[in-house]
Amino acid sequence: MLARKSASQTPHSHFVQCVNCKKTLFLADFESNLRVCTYCSHHHRMTWRQRVEATFDEGTWVEMDTELQSLDPLGFPEYAEKHAAAVKKTGQQDSVVSGTAKLFDMPVSIAVADFHFMGGSMGSVAGEKIARALERGVEMQAPAIVFCASGGARMQEGLLSLMQMAKTTAAVDKCRQNGVPYIAVFTDPTMAGVLASYASIADVILAEPKSLVGFAGARVSKQAGVSKVPDDFQTAEFVFRSGMLDRIVERRDMRGILGQLCRMLGGHLKLGALNG
Amino acid sequence: MANSWKEWEKPVLELEDGVNKLKALAEVELDPEKKAALETRIEEFEARIENFIKVRYSRLGPWEEVLLARAEPRPYTLDYINSIFTEFVELDGDRRFGTDHAIVAGPAQLDGRPVMVVGHQKGRNIQERAYRNFAMAKPEGYRKAIRMFEMAERFRMPVITFVDTPAADPGVESESRGISEAIAASMLKMFELTVPVVSVVIGEGGSGGAIGIAIANRIYMQEHAVYSVIPPEGCAAILWRDPAKKAQAAAALNLTSANAKSLGLVDEVLAEPFGGAHRNPAEASETIRNVLLSSVNELSHLTPEQLREDRYAKFRAFGVMTQVRV
Numbered sequence: 001m002l003a004r005k006s007a008s009q010t011p012h013s014h015f016v017q018c019v020n021c022k023k024t025l026f027l028a029d030f031e032s033n034l035r036v037c038t039y040c041s042h043h044h045r046m047t048w049r050q051r052v053e054a055t056f057d058e059g060t061w062v063e064m065d066t067e068l069q070s071l072d073p074l075g076f077p078e079y080a081e082k083h084a085a086a087v088k089k090t091g092q093q094d095s096v097v098s099g100t101a102k103l104f105d106m107p108v109s110i111a112v113a114d115f116h117f118m119g120g121s122m123g124s125v126a127g128e129k130i131a132r133a134l135e136r137g138v139e140m141q142a143p144a145i146v147f148c149a150s151g152g153a154r155m156q157e158g159l160l161s162l163m164q165m166a167k168t169t170a171a172v173d174k175c176r177q178n179g180v181p182y183i184a185v186f187t188d189p190t191m192a193g194v195l196a197s198y199a200s201i202a203d204v205i206l207a208e209p210k211s212l213v214g215f216a217g218a219r220v221s222k223q224a225g226v227s228k229v230p231d232d233f234q235t236a237e238f239v240f241r242s243g244m245l246d247r248i249v250e251r252r253d254m255r256g257i258l259g260q261l262c263r264m265l266g267g268h269l270k271l272g273a274l275n276g
Numbered sequence: 277m278a279n280s281w282k283e284w285e286k287p288v289l290e291l292e293d294g295v296n297k298l299k300a301l302a303e304v305e306l307d308p309e310k311k312a313a314l315e316t317r318i319e320e321f322e323a324r325i326e327n328f329i330k331v332r333y334s335r336l337g338p339w340e341e342v343l344l345a346r347a348e349p350r351p352y353t354l355d356y357i358n359s360i361f362t363e364f365v366e367l368d369g370d371r372r373f374g375t376d377h378a379i380v381a382g383p384a385q386l387d388g389r390p391v392m393v394v395g396h397q398k399g400r401n402i403q404e405r406a407y408r409n410f411a412m413a414k415p416e417g418y419r420k421a422i423r424m425f426e427m428a429e430r431f432r433m434p435v436i437t438f439v440d441t442p443a444a445d446p447g448v449e450s451e452s453r454g455i456s457e458a459i460a461a462s463m464l465k466m467f468e469l470t471v472p473v474v475s476v477v478i479g480e481g482g483s484g485g486a487i488g489i490a491i492a493n494r495i496y497m498q499e500h501a502v503y504s505v506i507p508p509e510g511c512a513a514i515l516w517r518d519p520a521k522k523a524q525a526a527a528a529l530n531l532t533s534a535n536a537k538s539l540g541l542v543d544e545v546l547a548e549p550f551g552g553a554h555r556n557p558a559e560a561s562e563t564i565r566n567v568l569l570s571s572v573n574e575l576s577h578l579t580p581e582q583l584r585e586d587r588y589a590k591f592r593a594f595g596v597m598t599q600v601r602v
Binding site for chain 2: 077159161166243
């Protein structure tokens with residue numbers, strides 16, 4: 001199920017409970033361990049800000065594309081209310097945040113999806129931010145890194161959301177044409193329309209352990225009468241075994257691996273913005 | 277709420293049956309007076325049929341459009357291939373794992389000009405449907421399509437795709453062989469092409485399975501086709517936990533050809549023959565053939581690089597949002 005809860009925390013508490021092993025953890029330890037359970041290594045979901053802070057050089061993050069705001073082009077039932085509630089809950093404009101930062105002093109263009117905002121779903125704004133982040137990599141002559149976390153396309157924007165699959169793919173093509181490395185990181189969950197577009201055609205694909213990664217949601221698979229499902233079906237491990245991603249990387253190692261990859265795959269780029 | 281297009285076509289079928297019976301009677305009737313009376317009746321019936329179709333088809337709701345887009349008598353990809361092109365040679369296999377009958381592909385001649393054709397293929401009876409996997413392509417189908425796109429690029433052939441799928445195959449096999457990657461890679465390949473690409477949505481434009489072969493310079497949609505990010509049943513199940521609310525979901529999703537046109541996501545809606553393409557497949561074919569000819573001709577004036585850039589620019593602009601500087 002997509003609705004896996006984040007680590008539960010009682011108000012005013014200094015403790016959290018791991019959603020996987022249910023053991024109680026010190027909040028401070030939990031946060032300093034990048035929200036990974038110290039007992040069972042379960043990787044709990046992160047907000048986009050936690051992700052940026054855990055991955056990139058301190059104080060280098062610059063958010064961009066904040067002018068982009070969703071509309072309700074179809075007048076879809078309850079969309080405006082749900083979207084407004086998500087904005088209020090998360091303090092962000094949509095499910096994807098884009099910008100630039102440095103990684104071991106290398107400039108990088110970044111997009112980070114946040115599952116807490118309407119399940120990380122991709123509508124016009126999310127698609128535009130992903131596309132811009134990829135194309136900004138071309139402009140900056142710097143690697144593009146996208147952290148994926150999404151249930152798929154946002155059905156409240158109908159066919160426009162489906163077209164975001166094509167739009168983001170078009171942006172990947174621009175990176176490829178210009179020799180700009182694009183690295184995708186699958187986090188829990190990376191599903192459906194997101195997986196079947198920009199996520200799966202990155203030059204390098206990394207994934208956090210045990211992330212849910214798949215094309216069809218469990219409900220769809222069930223409806224389609226899918227039988228004999230492997231125990232780890234639609235996990236990062238299953239997808240890795242299938243040859244569809246490069247490495248499963250623990251959260252504490254992510255920054256280092258991304259740094260190595262950017263340095264080597266982006267070694268040919270004229271990093272004009274290196275000092276800027 | 278109807279569950280099949282047959283429900284509203286039933287009165288038509290009954291009237292048509294009546295007309296056929298009257299015609300048989302009129303044929304053997306020797307008394308000129310009685311014969312004239314029968315012929316008057318036939319004319320009346322035919323007028324009623326025409327009027328019924330006119331009225332009924334002018335007020336089809338979104339859910340009824342879904343049912344019609346799925347109707348078995350609608351012409352499928354191979355029907356159009358056979359009527360529009362000459363010398364179609366079907367090619368097969370992804371050269372990786374296997375074959376996939378949910379997608380048909382191969383070179384054909386469009387008015388004497390070689391083109392590459394790729395399309396989803398449905399089946400009309402149980403055996404055909406099983407053979408075609410309900411037009412739900414597996415990774416092999418998209419990888420076969422990629423092979424055809426690459427060949428078209430090498431041999432400078434315009435690409436024509438027909439879209440008609442409920443969705444890509446969601447099974448364990450498809451997941452383990454990378455259905456998501458196959459769809460994304462097929463889209464990417466279509467963006468790379470430097471030959472003209474034209475797509476026609478002829479029935480169900482079902483989410484990722486559809487867009488996987490629909491990256492084109494010109495996108496056409498038949499009047500009674502639908503194009504959607506998710507099937508109405510799935511949308512209803514997720515939003516309202518009730519698949520029975522599929523008619524509401526169909527309305528909310530804006531999945532009709534008129535919707536797609538007003539959102540600017542298709543270039544043109546192709547009017548269907550009176551009462552739907554299945555009533556006059558020859559006329560429907562002629563309409564498609566004409567737009568294929570004109571669009572391929574127009575696009576042939578662009579340079580290879582312009583064709584690629586045109587496709588990029590078209591899709592890059594899709595999306596509705598505000599851009600308020602804060």
